Amino acid sequence: MTQERFPDFFILGAPKCGTTSLFSWLQAHPDTYLPVKEPGFFSPDILELSRHPGAIRTLKQYLDRLCPPDAAGKMTGESTPKYLYSEAALRALSPHAGRIKLIVMLRNPVDLAIAMHAQNLRQGREREPNFERAWSRGPAALGDRLTDYRFWGQPSVHLARWRNAFPAEDIHVQLLEENMKNDPAAAHEEVLSFLGLAPHRMDSYAPQNIRKSYRSARLKSASSRARRSVYRALEVVGITPQGTGILRMLEALNSKPIAQTNSAASVRKELAKTFAEDVSNLARLLGRETLPWPDFKLHRAHRAETEEA
Structure with a gap:
């Protein structure tokens, strides 16, 4: 745990990647103190929260809430997925490199873009109910990151910046489809081991924050x-x-x-084409040949057929 008063770990990543479930499991651990899931304090460049009722507005308020004297001896942390994409968060946290740990949660960017649109609709930020039209339109307003679905679907550039600022051994990456969905108990144990916490199995690994x-x-x-x-x-x-x-x-x-629906194949192909280069870069960044996202296997196959023709 860090010597100064500051959270010991941060969960970053793409929204709708299982961060809520993981944080709730970590909250249940007897050796953690995790009172606030997503304060969003360090990412005003993505979403300015200081004017929102009940918002944490100063660093002192932040530390008093997340790292009070009562938390002494326990591991502290928070989960604001947007930090991965935030230059302000990187600037704020990088001075603590070597003393804090980062858990990065990622998922298929095609599914992510569609899920972000659904979340924005639910929260009233998005007024276009049709994803294809919202995608073609671009951000709902100039500079609106939350409705810029291309921005959220390209995490490799952002992850590369964090990896340049932090030791590799202090960053743990999980893929939703490979870890949280496939074997949530194992994903949970991996994170506990990464953080240096004792094993602590949950009675249930039911997902949280369902759409x-x-x-x-x-x-x-x-x-x-x-x-x-x-x-x-x-x-x-x-x-x-x-x-x-x-x-x-x-x-x-x-x-x-929300009933699970399959977006039109043509829309998924367009998104896969848009995100293909970033997915390739992400695979290289993680030291992998491929990632478990079928949209991009189909995209490569279609591109090969086109080139042969």
Whole structure:
């Protein structure tokens, strides 16, 4: 564990890659202190949170929340996947190289782009319900990283920067399809070993943060506005917002799992073509010939057929 007051580890990576599940398993370990999953404090260049109700606004607030005196002797950390893509986060964390550890979670960028679109729809950031049209449009607004699906699907450049700044032995990479989905218990044990924590098997490895949609978009919008209003009112009188149970209950009643659907083959081919070079670079960066993502095997086969013709 680090000698100064600072988190011992960070979970980075692409969103929707199993980071919520992994963090919840680490929270259950008796030798960790992990009160906040995704503070997003170090990545204002991706998403500025300082004006959001209940946000952590200063480094002192951040350290008081994540690394208080009560956490002495326990491993501390957080999980903000967006840090992988954030130049601001890299600048903030790189001075701690050699003292902190990084867990990087990745997945098939084709599936990632589609999942990011679904998440943005659910959270009200995306207004175009059709992924193909949203993809063709580009970012919903100038400089909007969250709706720039090409940006999220090309992690190799970002991972290369982190690997240049941190010792190789302090970065552990997992692929969603190969680790978390295939054998979550083994993936969990790998991370515990990497962090130097004792083995700790969970009773259940059921996935967390399953994709949801809402039965009523109006109710979702109204509950979000109500939550923000309550949080602001509490902050004005000096009370730190801790969540509103009634609003959480309404949101739970209004939500439903998203049925898994297959995007059109033509759309997946277009995405695979866009991301192919980055996937090749990522494979080389990880010292592998291929990655377990069928879209790119199909893309290579199609390209070979075209060249032969």
